[in-house]
Amino acid sequence: MTISALLVANRGEIAVRIIRAAKALGIRTVQVHSAADRDMLAVKMADAAIEIGPPSAAKSYLNIEAVLKAALESGVDAVHPGYGFLSENAAFAKAVTDAGLIFIGPSHEAISLLGDKVEARKVAMQAGVPTVPGSNGRVDDLDAGRAVVEEIGFPVMIKAAAGGGGRGIRIAETLADFERHFPQASAEALAAFGDGGLYIEKVITRARHVEVQILGDGVDAIHCFERECSLQRRRQKVWEEGPSVSLPADVRRALCDSAVALARSVGYRGAGTVEYLYDEQSGEFYFIEVNTRIQVEHPVTEMITGIDLVQEMIRIAGGARLSLRQEDVRLNGHAIECRINAEDPAKGFLPGPGTISTLNIPEGEGIRFDTMLYEGYQVPPFYDSLLGKLIVWGENRDACLARLAGALEHFEIGGLATTVPLHRKLAADASVKRADFHTRFLEPWLETAFPAASPVASVAPVLAKEKH
Numbered sequence: 001m002t003i004s005a006l007l008v009a010n011r012g013e014i015a016v017r018i019i020r021a022a023k024a025l026g027i028r029t030v031q032v033h034s035a036a037d038r039d040m041l042a043v044k045m046a047d048a049a050i051e052i053g054p055p056s057a058a059k060s061y062l063n064i065e066a067v068l069k070a071a072l073e074s075g076v077d078a079v080h081p082g083y084g085f086l087s088e089n090a091a092f093a094k095a096v097t098d099a100g101l102i103f104i105g106p107s108h109e110a111i112s113l114l115g116d117k118v119e120a121r122k123v124a125m126q127a128g129v130p131t132v133p134g135s136n137g138r139v140d141d142l143d144a145g146r147a148v149v150e151e152i153g154f155p156v157m158i159k160a161a162a163g164g165g166g167r168g169i170r171i172a173e174t175l176a177d178f179e180r181h182f183p184q185a186s187a188e189a190l191a192a193f194g195d196g197g198l199y200i201e202k203v204i205t206r207a208r209h210v211e212v213q214i215l216g217d218g219v220d221a222i223h224c225f226e227r228e229c230s231l232q233r234r235r236q237k238v239w240e241e242g243p244s245v246s247l248p249a250d251v252r253r254a255l256c257d258s259a260v261a262l263a264r265s266v267g268y269r270g271a272g273t274v275e276y277l278y279d280e281q282s283g284e285f286y287f288i289e290v291n292t293r294i295q296v297e298h299p300v301t302e303m304i305t306g307i308d309l310v311q312e313m314i315r316i317a318g319g320a321r322l323s324l325r326q327e328d329v330r331l332n333g334h335a336i337e338c339r340i341n342a343e344d345p346a347k348g349f350l351p352g353p354g355t356i357s358t359l360n361i362p363e364g365e366g367i368r369f370d371t372m373l374y375e376g377y378q379v380p381p382f383y384d385s386l387l388g389k390l391i392v393w394g395e396n397r398d399a400c401l402a403r404l405a406g407a408l409e410h411f412e413i414g415g416l417a418t419t420v421p422l423h424r425k426l427a428a429d430a431s432v433k434r435a436d437f438h439t440r441f442l443e444p445w446l447e448t449a450f451p452a453a454s455p456v457a458s459v460a461p462v463l464a465k466e467k468h
């Protein structure tokens with residue numbers, strides 16, 4: 001193991017998660033933080049902490065120079081980027097490596113290649129992985145776009161090559177829609193991601209979002225089975241589970257093998273996720289993108305395979321080979337993760353910060369709560385609204401759901417509105433109990449479940465999520 005100290009270049013629950021993994025491996029931790037995060041749990045847990053800038057993420061967690069300076073000054077030999085922020089920024093990964101430090105993730109070349117969603121589609125096709133019918137490469141102008149949509153048919157999605165976090169996607173039902181959206185999408189993508197490049201995909205209706213967890217050491221790659229994340233709001237995941245109950249055994253095998261083929265084709269190193277849409281009617285699955293980092297919902301996989309993915313990615317970055325062979329990875333039971341956000345489902349998911357007055361966390365066998373919270377903690381208004389993740393395991397899906405319902409019943413976070421009430425309703429819903437859902441299930445469901453909700457026209461500036 002060549003890593004003896006690492007810098008945590010993130011905040012919130014994932015910073016806490018990384019510190020726990022590092023401690024288990026005997027690695028010293030240095031936590032960076034903004035001026036608004038002096039009291040965060042990860043700062044208290046780390047061996048040392050360094051303030052790197054003002055509350056604005058652009059000037060702190062996204063400031064490559066400031067993060068790198070902290071890494072060099074603190075004498076760590078590696079940097080863990082977590083998710084969001086700089087985790088998929090190839091320039092950051094390169095800067096870390098150029099400075100003689102270890103970036104805990106794939107090579108910067110792999111990040112650039114797979115982080116460009118158009119290039120990633122090409123990689124998938126070359127590896128023999130089915131992709132969603134759509135454009136061949138980027139679509140540079142409206143005329144080229146018209147030719148594509150006439151061939152594949154409506155509805156279509158106009159997607160930003162550099163998009164992420166559910167942003168940079170528009171649906172066009174008709175040619176008129178398409179002609180209106182296309183120029184706007186390009187301008188928006190340029191403003192949001194610094195890259196106006198667009199591509200087109202056919203809309204797969206009533207699809208399930210199924211994704212495969214992969215691990216690679218640059219020589220070999222394996223999968224750790226799949227997670228299903230079909231319950232989404234604004235294309236952001238709300239509830240994730242594994243394994244997906246919708247997959248017949250042969251489809252599961254083909255899906256997981258295709259993710260490994262893709263990972264092997266690029267000599268992938270580290271933890272990653274290959275995302276797909278699965279059409280239950282036809283039994284077909286289609287690649288959509290690769291996330292070259294640890295994902296929010298990684299604990300689902302940890303609960304059903306017993307693998308510590310964060311420890312494994314740190315070990316690999318330190319030069320170790322994979323500690324598991326494919327045949328060592330076994331599925332055991334079922335796990336569900338509920339994202340607990342500082343958002344009020346009864347008020348159109350209005351985000352709101354606050355001080356944690358009481359905290360009653362459910363405990364017991366098969367129950368895990370990954371969080372940044374403690375009593376008295378003041379949730380700052382500047383960042384993503386994720387407060388924590390409740391992950392529950394059961395020996396099968398029904399047992400898992402029953403345990404989840406019990407855990408949610410006794411779960412109390414006082415001082416601010418959270419999405420706990422939403423998860424209570426989901427866990428009790430008949431369709432959810434049957435796993436009878438798809439990616440467009442949740443939004444109309446919410447209109448019935450929370451009828452008084454006044455829709456928030458746009459994300460309130462206070463909790464606007466910053467990325468990249």
Ligand code: ADP
Pocket residue numbers: 132157163164165166167169201202203204205207209232235275277288289439
């Ligand atoms: P992001 O990079 O923002 O995560 P993705 O390409 O992974 O974007 O898509 C996010 C979500 O948008 C998917 O989980 C799915 O719900 C929806 N989506 C994306 N592409 C399609 C498609 N071609 N057809 C239907 N839904 C799609």
Ligand code: ADP
Pocket residue numbers: 083084085164165166167236237291294295296297384465466467
């Ligand atoms: P994951 O499956 O890990 O959630 P996403 O691509 O959906 O993958 O999001 C990754 C991370 O990006 C999130 O956990 C969060 O830190 C950040 N993020 C999510 N949604 C947004 C958003 N709307 N705007 C900016 N960043 C976001």
Ligand code: MG
Pocket residue numbers: 165275289
């Ligand atoms: Mg995605």
